[in-house]
Amino acid sequence: MNQLYNAFTLFFSLLVEAMPFLLLGVLLSSALLSLMDERQLIAKLPRNPILGAIIGSCIGFAFPVCECGNVPVARRLILQGVPTSLAVGFLLAAPTINPIVIWSTSVAFPDRPEIVLLRILFSLAIAIIIGSIFSVQKDPRPLLQSMLARRLNTFISRPSPRVTQEKGKEPLPALLQSGTFLLSGEGSPIAMTETLARTPVQQQVLPNKLVQFLENIALELRELGGMLVLGSAIAAGIQVFVPRELILSLGQGTMGSILAMMVLAALVSICSTVDSFFVLSFASTFTTGSLLAFLVFGPIIDIKSVGLMLSIFRPRIIFYFFALAAQLTFIFALGYSYFG
């Protein structure tokens, strides 16, 4: 019975901690959808995959979202047609490379600036490496869940009328195209596809934008909120049945302690804005390398966010993320312990 209470406490604490950030992420994603013209955005973004990964990793500075808030934003970036390497770089780095997390880490470790610096460097390196690996996949559809891939399919296969116009060709009369159309007052029919959602902002009137903004918030909160609840429940359940003490007692020696802290980071699913205070309680008993492993690996992958990521990517893609991030974290942390 006691374990059930513990599980509920953990579940609610994870949820309470993550929900505001998810909401922030959803708000940001909806704002991106409603307020930004994706063509302008994409035109400004670099084509070079490595540069894209670097830029993506640094976007977190502009959008200070936790590892729950980054998922809706990354999802939106992919849907808007942003290069995969950039979206992946953002997904992996944004939870760490943002002013709030850097500030909270430096507050938790005021006398150990190397932890703050190395946390940033390692996270950035991992995000850029994985982002670059993902850049080889030019077509993002095979990475995505089928539903999302279908949405993306729609606008990849159907270029918007405006694009065709820009190329100086005669547009195909709307009525000669197949599909569902909406007849507006001006007489020109509008195709009822996802393209509608991507219609340039300038062409929409304010109430439309607001409705779209609110609808998208509701849609994403429903989809992602559900995943967050599920992820938090699983994370809480595992923590009750596999107590933290057990994981910590396994962590002997340089390598053991790094592995133990990585497993702990994945299990406790604590938000990156506060995880440095959590890990501070281990600072006196664990090696700096293992603390870094916790601080770098936790924001990239935790059980709660795996649930959210499943709403975008196919399971094997998440496995690649997980395996690559874990291997790179382990190599960096061990390298620091041995040669640092």
Added chain:
Amino acid sequence: MTKSNIQQPIDKIAITSILSLGLVICLLVWGSKACEANQCFIHVGPRVQDFSWSGKQIGAEDTAFILTFDRPMDEESVAENLVINPPLPGKISWAGRRLAYTLTTPAPYGENYELRLRDAREKIRGDQDKNQGKVIEPFTSQFSSRDRAFVYIGAEGEEQGRLVLFNLTEQRHKILTPKNLKVIDFEIYPQGDRILFSATKPNQSSANNQLYTVTTGLNFDSEATTNNDRESVKLIFKRKSYQNLNFDLSPNGKTIVIRRANRKNLGEFGLWKLEENGNLEALNNPPGGDFLITPDSQSLALAIGEGIAILPLEPNAEPIAFLSKFGRVVTFSRNGYFSAMVNYNRDNPELAYNKSLFLVYTRGGEEKLFDTNGSILDCEFNPTATKLYCLLTQLIEEAEEYREQPYFAGIDLKTKEILPLLVLPEYQDIKISMASDGLGILFDQAIVEGNGGSRIWLLIPPSSSESNKPQLEQLPLAGSRPQWLP
């Protein structure tokens, strides 16, 4: 998952990357296993991450060092294997991966120390065998303590009337002040970089003294970057309408309190506060007698009427406390916990004409140390504030007249036991100076016979562990008012 899905470019590169990274991990693991037995480029065992005194020159205010390990250590094995040469007794305490070593007494000055740690093991959690923990990478580091040095007012030859810095460790003299200044009194700044002194021009009376500072060429502040070897004398302020009577420098070196009298109206005298920025203001305290700045540098102990007032160092301040029982503050302990004060027993007919020395606790409370019918000339606490050394006099009746016989005594503050150390031949009003590292007491003695002059002496009290006798050494220096550098 369909076949075509797995054959996407991402699958190929991701699987290749995972396998390559796996290989790197295998290499690292293999390397660490191979290096476990012998020393090689990968270091597997624990190591010292930081030693707070590494390469530093320490002083009496450095009471503890911190050794930071990269992981939790087996505390017993560290305590057994930690060696400091020459030995510095102290206590070990732990906070996770950090070891704090607190010295029981300040490190003796003028020494080079070596800290060594080998064969200590990392801590193994759980019930496993302690010896399974990996052995630490041997660690050696050096640090040193400051040279023993003091400053005195020279009495012979070209040193006459000038401040002289004498390095006892290297037996080196250095004259600090110019010939055209005759030094009357001085106090040393806490970092040892400067000396505050009052001096007059030749052929002037001491009433015309001015306050100056002189640099020593030393600096104990490890963060200070400049270490100017040339002495430069600076006049602190020019106010000719007032005469400086005496002064005290605050223990933090930031404030000077000066008693000044108006040259036109000598009845008008009082205390003035001179701050670091050159701001001079009158404190407007009630007229009083002896004064001393307290160890926290925030207030002033001033003898007023028949008591001691503790006043904030602010103009027109009301006393924080008034100790009506005492007539004089002799000294404060460096840690600020205690002070030694004299009760003249004016309200006690049984002890009339006797003086009593009290140990007064800053946080309240007092204890009588002894009564004497002689004088209490000066006292100083040892650095750890476990003993109080005093220069006292004893009243001796000789052929219908009384003579005061000065002597040194050491008082154990725990047992209140008084141990006479040394009898001096002649009564002289002298001040004593206790070394920061507790080595000994410096004092001067005027020579009555022959050409006169004054010599500097060093009294080394017996250490508490051995019951040996105090050692007295006459230093080959002619001068007065010796004061140890911090």
